[in-house]
Amino acid sequence: MSGWTKISGRAVALPQANVDTDQLIPARFMSAPRSDGYGPFLLHDVRQDQPDHVLNRYSHADVLVTRRNFGSGSSREAAVYALVDFGIKAVCAPSFGDIFASNAVNNGLLPARLTEDEIEALIDTLGQADAPATVDLSTGTATIGGQTLSFDLDPVWQQKLVNGWDDIDLTAQHNDEITKFRAARFAAHPWALPAT
């Protein structure tokens, strides 16, 4: 995965709370291989039911502004694949499901936390239209429709998004410690191994 520092594009508002991962990608699409592309599955049912849905009208959106508890529910990383393959690079919300936020960062998608008031103001500004947006990881700011806001992001995640780190490579540096830990753990607590 390649990292990024700054993106410029267009933002739209999805003024809903609790957009769970079942809505982001209905379960029936999750057996598809990733190489098929998950973009068409994003918010599939609501987009099909509402032809004028904001993501149908602005299919080139890069930044999504939405309400609290975005990405709650199922741990399905496919919800992030759907957003990323659709072209979304950052989601701004007051809060995210914990597992979703981890999955997002692991796929280069920024979960940017803004306050409820900031989000409501952006939703008012954007309305049903789109607006120019710039997101800068180095300064931790998002400029949407002319308003520049500082978002809350774990510094570890900031680094990961910028560098596009792969944890498996990072962890390989600790192989010796892991091997020793396993041996010590099961020597001290033999019950922790599955009985045979």
Next chain:
Amino acid sequence: MTAPQTILAKLWAAHEIMQRDDGTSLLWVDRHLVHEGSHHAFAKLDSRGMKVAAPDLTFAVVDHYAPTRAGNVAADIRRMINTLGRNARAQGIRLFDLRDPGQGIVHVIGPEQGLTLPGLLINCGDSHTSTHGAFGALAFGVGATEVAHILATQTIWQKRPRVMRITVNGVLGSGVGAKDLALHWIAQLGADGARGHAIEYAGPAVEGLSMEGRLTLCNLSIEGGARLGLIAPDQVTFDYLRGRKFAPKGADWDQAIDDWSVLKTDEGAAFDREVTIDAAAIAPTVTWGTSPEDALPITGHVPDPAQLSGAKQEQARAALDYMGLNAGMPLESVAVDQVFIGSCTNGRIEDLRLAAKVLAGRKAKVPGLVSPGSAAVKKQAEAEGLAQIFTEAGLEWADSGCSMCVGMNGDRVDAGKRCASSTNRNFKGRQGRGARTHLMSPAMVAAAAVSGHLADVRPLLEGRS
């Protein structure tokens, strides 16, 4: 003298291989449970030419896509099941496939097989992995990238969550159980009320729960946004585990009991947040909307959006529109089209006993499906005569799997249909596109079945012990 510690701090310390300067810990994973949905992670491992680091600690089960009824299996479902089998065999992982007597929903068979133990760190690519915390295990769900990392290294990078204690005082009333308790606190704190936290459940009403009830409570931690749930192990825990297939035996068992007995929060340990609940104030609870936080006592009424403001009003309007409900209508007047009993939340033997207690000698007014949480639960329920009670009441008795909870294995609720369900999520489209889900306990599902509408189970339990 060391400072008093929470159970979370003890579990964390026991699994921490190292900590980076930025505060992220590399944790050792004792058990990794995988299912059909883990195919992205296996593909990632394959693409790097890597093998599973600890196949002896990795267990695979067919559950999400498991067909529960006879008939043709769709090609994509069969492919998902076959892919898991192929990956498990290629990597030397123990597989519980459809014909295995140990098969079932991953969060049901973990405890049942004795794979879940106090003091272990357990991961699975499923948000309801919080279930296993009922044993005093550090158990949390992860996404596909993290599943691949665990397969490759048997470790996971994590920051320690904050810790919240929910203390439940008093005694739960008759007809009120762990499901009602969970929906009650989620309605109080919100579906993101515990975000970023590990929850420790404590107090007499929690200690008084059976192992099955504790599993239900911890299972639903994620629906309140928590990273994981925890209950200190005690005699109830030990009695449940003794003799289970993969649980320790002999001298290992004795040492385990010693180690597990100290897995409790020390007197005076600090929590980031404390919540206290009075068990006696909880009524049988049902959801009316499209988030688990939309829960109310069955004696209540559907909320009126006009009495709310701003984003909350919009949210309630959208929920009532999707659910096809009118503002202010009594919850007991909501007619249901069908019922479902099962899932990792409420598909265990005790859940089936409670539902059967309500259904015995009565007829369901609507169709319904009962899917036991595992093949072993199915066998036991048949031996106890519960299956017969369900079928005599007019409900369909099926095989085990995630079934109608996930809408990906052929068991679905049709668009516009309303289902009283013992599952965990009333999200839009969760049980099928356009499906309307009301969450409740299995006893309350049984009450809805025999009434034809949402109903208070308490009068139906009178005179039944």
